[in-house]
Amino acid sequence: MRTSNQNDSDPDQDVVFEVRDLEVTFGTNRGESRVVRNVDFDIYRNETLGMVGESGSGKSMTSSALMNAVVSPGETSGEVTYYPPDGGEPISVLDLDEEELRKFRWGEVAMVFQGAMSSFNPVKKVRGHFKETLEDHNRDVEAGLERARQILGDLYLDPDRVLDSYPYELSGGMKQRALVALALILEPEVLVMDEPTAALDLLMQRSIVSLLKDLKEEYDLTIIFITHDLPLLTKLADRLVVMYAFDIVEVGSTEEILYDAAHPYTRSLLNATPDLNAPIEEMQSISGSKPDPVTNIPGCSYRPRCPMADESCAEAEPPMADRGNGHRTACFYHDDVSDEIPIPAMEAAEEGGEGE
Amino acid sequence: MTPKYLLKRLGQAILTFLVTMTVSFLLYQAMPGGPTEAMRSVILSQSGGSVDIDRLNRMIQLYTNVNPDQPMHVQYFNYASDVILRQDLGTSFFKNEKVTTLIMQRIPWSMFISVYALALGYSLSIFLGVMTAYREKSRFDSTVSSLIIGLNSIPYYIVGVVLIYFLAIQNNYFPTGGRIGSGIAAGYNPEFMLSLVKHAALPAISMGALATSGALAMRGNAIRVLGEDYIRVAQLRGLRETRIATQYLGHNSILPMYTQFMIGIAGVFSSAVIVEEVFAYPGMGLLMFEAVKTQDYPLLMGTLLVFTAISLTAIFIADLTYTLIDPRISVGEE
Numbered sequence A: 001m002r003t004s005n006q007n008d009s010d011p012d013q014d015v016v017f018e019v020r021d022l023e024v025t026f027g028t029n030r031g032e033s034r035v036v037r038n039v040d041f042d043i044y045r046n047e048t049l050g051m052v053g054e055s056g057s058g059k060s061m062t063s064s065a066l067m068n069a070v071v072s073p074g075e076t077s078g079e080v081t082y083y084p085p086d087g088g089e090p091i092s093v094l095d096l097d098e099e100e101l102r103k104f105r106w107g108e109v110a111m112v113f114q115g116a117m118s119s120f121n122p123v124k125k126v127r128g129h130f131k132e133t134l135e136d137h138n139r140d141v142e143a144g145l146e147r148a149r150q151i152l153g154d155l156y157l158d159p160d161r162v163l164d165s166y167p168y169e170l171s172g173g174m175k176q177r178a179l180v181a182l183a184l185i186l187e188p189e190v191l192v193m194d195e196p197t198a199a200l201d202l203l204m205q206r207s208i209v210s211l212l213k214d215l216k217e218e219y220d221l222t223i224i225f226i227t228h229d230l231p232l233l234t235k236l237a238d239r240l241v242v243m244y245a246f247d248i249v250e251v252g253s254t255e256e257i258l259y260d261a262a263h264p265y266t267r268s269l270l271n272a273t274p275d276l277n278a279p280i281e282e283m284q285s286i287s288g289s290k291p292d293p294v295t296n297i298p299g300c301s302y303r304p305r306c307p308m309a310d311e312s313c314a315e316a317e318p319p320m321a322d323r324g325n326g327h328r329t330a331c332f333y334h335d336d337v338s339d340e341i342p343i344p345a346m347e348a349a350e351e352g353g354e355g356e
Numbered sequence B: 001m002t003p004k005y006l007l008k009r010l011g012q013a014i015l016t017f018l019v020t021m022t023v024s025f026l027l028y029q030a031m032p033g034g035p036t037e038a039m040r041s042v043i044l045s046q047s048g049g050s051v052d053i054d055r056l057n058r059m060i061q062l063y064t065n066v067n068p069d070q071p072m073h074v075q076y077f078n079y080a081s082d083v084i085l086r087q088d089l090g091t092s093f094f095k096n097e098k099v100t101t102l103i104m105q106r107i108p109w110s111m112f113i114s115v116y117a118l119a120l121g122y123s124l125s126i127f128l129g130v131m132t133a134y135r136e137k138s139r140f141d142s143t144v145s146s147l148i149i150g151l152n153s154i155p156y157y158i159v160g161v162v163l164i165y166f167l168a169i170q171n172n173y174f175p176t177g178g179r180i181g182s183g184i185a186a187g188y189n190p191e192f193m194l195s196l197v198k199h200a201a202l203p204a205i206s207m208g209a210l211a212t213s214g215a216l217a218m219r220g221n222a223i224r225v226l227g228e229d230y231i232r233v234a235q236l237r238g239l240r241e242t243r244i245a246t247q248y249l250g251h252n253s254i255l256p257m258y259t260q261f262m263i264g265i266a267g268v269f270s271s272a273v274i275v276e277e278v279f280a281y282p283g284m285g286l287l288m289f290e291a292v293k294t295q296d297y298p299l300l301m302g303t304l305l306v307f308t309a310i311s312l313t314a315i316f317i318a319d320l321t322y323t324l325i326d327p328r329i330s331v332g333e334e
């Protein structure tokens, strides 16, 4: 077990979310399925945090837990603390009652997720979606709709046309952007984007990314971007969180992770992504089978697939080792990883000048 | 909605009406003895056999709009033109009044219990369907679902008889029959209203039982809709539960059932024939039932045509209003 004092928040950073000992479990007939295991991390205000990992590694569940929105019958435990801006009282998200939680959602944290294409009620006009959101959060509807127009305009949409349309009348990309606008309507602090680009074509993906950068500046957002598309993240995120087998295996600034990845899994991810300018469909190129949420592997969870594994890896779970500058990784041999698992593409890039 | 589509639908409805009219006309003629034969014997027995044949035929023509001496197609043509051009359905020879007059007197009452039944049945269907979907696989779900299956396997008139026995005969909660308590003045007074509702309650409930068959389908739809992304997003958006239950879950679950509901209106309305007999509720159904018993051919034909017209109108309206509840369907573009 990791000791949590190792993970105490960096005092220099303005933390917006503090997550400690987060667990998400589902009861199944094969036994308890633990889909998020003992996760600790912080989210800093106004950063873009990228979460990467295979599908089913626990990244979506972790982000849902930020809004206490794990789908039933999932059970969430641990601590999720939200720090409002300007030094307001910290909020323990998992302890909110139903009504408090309802107000918290979308007001403080909004989420755009995979199913953007079907995130709108098919029988309601887009305007109705904005209106009801404002109403149910007791906001001024007129002022809110004015704001909606402005955000839609910022997203290069024709506000009146979009507002007067039914969802089915909009294209995928338009719906996506309308959903982003809907997410910003209540001026949330944090915007979670869970695979928001999965259903979009390449061009659309890239334009959403540049839009997000602008939005972040304009609306003072903290963005959590979840994807299995590592190349996309490297262009967008300030920091990266790498998840494997329901837990975080490595955290650090994007630079650190790209050029000094210290976990074998992260390095194999980077190796599976030969060209960081091209997106990949799904990271399946890593050998070995996906971890099973019901079984508990003693020791390091990456052991079955790790080329560096030895007996000591089976005996204990590796603690989060601090490599300085907020770069932490859960591997006993983090100092040897760069020698053992080289990343040819990265070295070539370094030789040929810095990154891009 | 294009005018072309409207015309097409209207044309179909009218055609269906004509076909129904023709088929029932022919079927009645083909019955052993036929309506004129039956009528002849009724009149003969009433007048003690002292009517000459010409007078008899004239009387029959007067009542049924059909002259038995003419060939079949001429009879049909005369009848049809009376119905369509003059809205004349003939005269009931048992009650000796215009069929249209009789029907007009009774229609509001049948409408009243039917609407009452539909409101009860459909709101219960929707409510129970959504509730059981919300609590899928719970004790509540299995109890309600089995009750509905049970209720739907019992014919509605049996439900009616059971209701009368327990609520009207064993206990005096409701009257056993009739439309209104005796000695109550008609008008907008509470006593009259209450009596009206009380008399209509049992027939409406047993007809409404017919309309609860939608609950299970509604449950299935609601379970499917609950799995949709927009429901989850609505919850993440912090919308009020009541809004999600009605505007998101309710509305989208009703869509696939809307047409079925509208056609159900016709079904419920025609169940009036038996229900009104069971409850001695003098509406149009009872009128039809009496017409069958007394072999009152013009009245029978008339009520049948009116029932057909009502059903067709309901389906027509369902077609036209579907776009209002589902914007994705743009009618007329196939």
Ligand code: SF4
Pocket (backbone or CB within 6 Å): A263, A264, A265, A300, A301, A302, A303, A306, A307, A308, A309, A310, A313, A318, A330, A331, A332, A333
């Ligand atoms: S702890 Fe051992 S098994 Fe786990 S990643 Fe490091 S070397 Fe591999």
